[in-house]
Amino acid sequence: MEDSEAIEQLRLCAGCPKMCRHMCPTFLAWRSDSPTPHGRALLMYQDAKGTRALDERAIEVLYQCLECSQCLTWCLPQVDIATMVENERMRLVNEGRYPRGLDKISSAIKANHNPFAEPHGKRNKWFVPTKTQGKKILYFTGCTAAYHENGIARSTVSILSHLGYKVSVTPDEWCCGSPLFRTGFRDLGIEQARHNAGTLNKSEGDQIVVTCPGCFRAFTKDYPQLGIELKKPVLHISQLLEKHLDALRAVDFGGPITYHDPCHLGRHSGIYEPPRKVIERVSGTKVVEMARSRENAMCCGNGAGLRTLFTDQASIIGDARISQAREVGAKFLVTSCPFCKNMLASRAEKGITVLDLPEMVLAAFDSTSKVKM
């Protein structure tokens, strides 16, 4: 986007009487006019126009954004504030003007290739190769499933084996770069991207499957925008499972199931139907939709560095999402993102079980007749 075009977009948002603010998760968390799309736009507009430069608090406000793009759903002029915030963060990082709390993510990725500062050597410890001799598929696990949500990773391999795939993982998998792109550390993200592209392009799988929508968006949107080419098709697990609906087992889950659309999978990648079709096939019931779903789904609170920098507010957002699931009487809250699953499970109270899609599908495969979680 040209500078003049960006300023025009910011002018529209800065001049709006806040028609999206009521849907902004960070407005919910802070109940202040500062961490809102309008607030961010006004700060960037004044900076760009030379009225008022970004100070330390303004920079903090720009990092009090989940980049979830919910505001875009409610924006008639379609001002993409999340992207503009991301571009501004890139400039701030290049100038060394960013919240230092992010250093732990960037330095961990630089040193260990994951944001959790876990040893790289432990990345694939969860993986047990299967003996299936079918179509070769490479599972790009992603950092959260590899280190914190092993159940998702194991379930994925198990399901794919059930479906006749020969699954491999690579010891050379690095962070996809998503947390870096979203927080402004673009150059370090490009390093990860180039490394991953080199590794994946010479790997033996015919296609790549991911469970993390952050990885999916990085591979299908960020990498191409950066001119980094992946020479194999990339599928999200929900898309792959949708192709095998008939082979999935259906069981009685014993309670209403709702679905949380991850921002990177839904609004950012337009994938809404595949996970729903899989859930409906596996449970034999319709998904009970929350009041805010699909394009209007609320973020879980775990995006774009917010949980790292502002843990309490991220938790308020996670709690609100859990409440929305409870309001529709859901016994199971299924998502299709290890990052969302991790956040929502950490906030879930008794009486509601949070599952990632592969975990749900595997539960059906492993169950005799009724799943009890």
Add this chain to the structure above:
Amino acid sequence: MLDTRTKAKLVEQIEAIVGPDHFTTDETDAVLNAHDAWPLSEAKIRAGETLPLADVIVYPSSTEEVSKILRVANDLRVPVVPVGGGAGTCGGTQPTYGGIQLDLKRMDKILAIDGESLLVRVQAGTVGIDLEEEVNRHGYTTGHTPTSLRASNVGGFIATRSGGSMSSLYGKIEDLTLGLEVVLADGSVVRCKAVPRHSVGPDLRQLFIGSEGTLCVITEATLRLFPLPPSRHFRSMCFPDVHSGLMAIRAIFREGIFPSVVRLYDAEDTALHVSTHFEVEEGNCMLMLAFDGRPEKVDIDESISARICIENGAKDYGEGPSKYWWEHRYDMYYPTKFATSGFSVGDTIDIVATYDRLENVYHEMKRVMETHGAAVMSHFSHMYPNGGSIYMIFFVSQPDAESAWATYREIWDDGVAACLREGGTMSHQHGVGTTRSTYTEAELGSSFEVLKKIKEVLDPNGIMNPGKLGMGGHT
């Protein structure tokens, strides 16, 4: 702005009341809280100008905290500007003299829905759409649907005597507010009981409704509810001129019919907002109607209204334009590239008058506003048995900021003067705020002195939203 010593004392006491996380003295937060949706503020921001800033923004969570904060502010003689959604269009939440902005957004609880008495008790910081959606889930509506519903708060509705697009049927906020809790400048909490009617002296609720933060801070309200209407029909009728449209509207009310929506667009507004989607003869004026209620009642109301319109020379456009407007009613609230470019500024003077004066007010305001080179278009937006309001919308663009702001002010001065001269009242629902503050005395005439005296008693130190509602500045 406060002097350093006063500010230090204030901050220390505020922190003791709300804790370290619920106030800010940061300039960035003050900049982001400095404006509401007043078009002149927005135009100035676009032009790179800065606005007056608060010294402290406080986010209380309870009436008790509001009371303590006001006591401190009163002792220290610090201005207090209550802020709800910040969606007002008159600069009512602008901290003209600095001091405290008391931001009520954390007071956002819906406390009780009473289906038996059809009431909802709600805190002032609740966003309008959140309240409406919650009561909808229980089968009710507040009947209060201003275009700002996504951005404005309950406290702001009441503080500005706001009106929704269906006020012809459901009433304005002053009709919908049964109970009220407010805090006065000295920190005392005043509660007006929620009863349908009473005979115990003057209705003090009505003193606080529309007081725009100059007499009190509204902290809680009990609002009326209505069962969600089983059906809503839309009908559109196109008239050769404004006069015949108004004749039809009067006749509809005389039949005892209360449509939920009654909006008559003049020729210019019809050309801009209707003929872009529907074939309309040049110079014609579109009337948009909606009817709420049981299907059989709605059918009768609609057919009688349609007959009246046709008898007054209208062409029947079916549900089209009216339904289209309803489905896109929030769209006009978004800024456009055209309206925000250069030194452009547009605004709405939302006047109200009785039928015997309404047309004269319209023609005279339009005439004087156009003498300043403004594009003027209007719709009669909220109609009642005795008269109604007109949205006198103007838009002007100038080559530089100085002439743009000066022209804006001249249009307002002359427009309001024409309204008052012809017997109208200068606002139906937007309130006074900063825009109309200097006209308040002329508008209220002899009753302005009464208002001033009440202000002197309730706020002797003049700390409550100084500079608004014609109440002068802070000393």
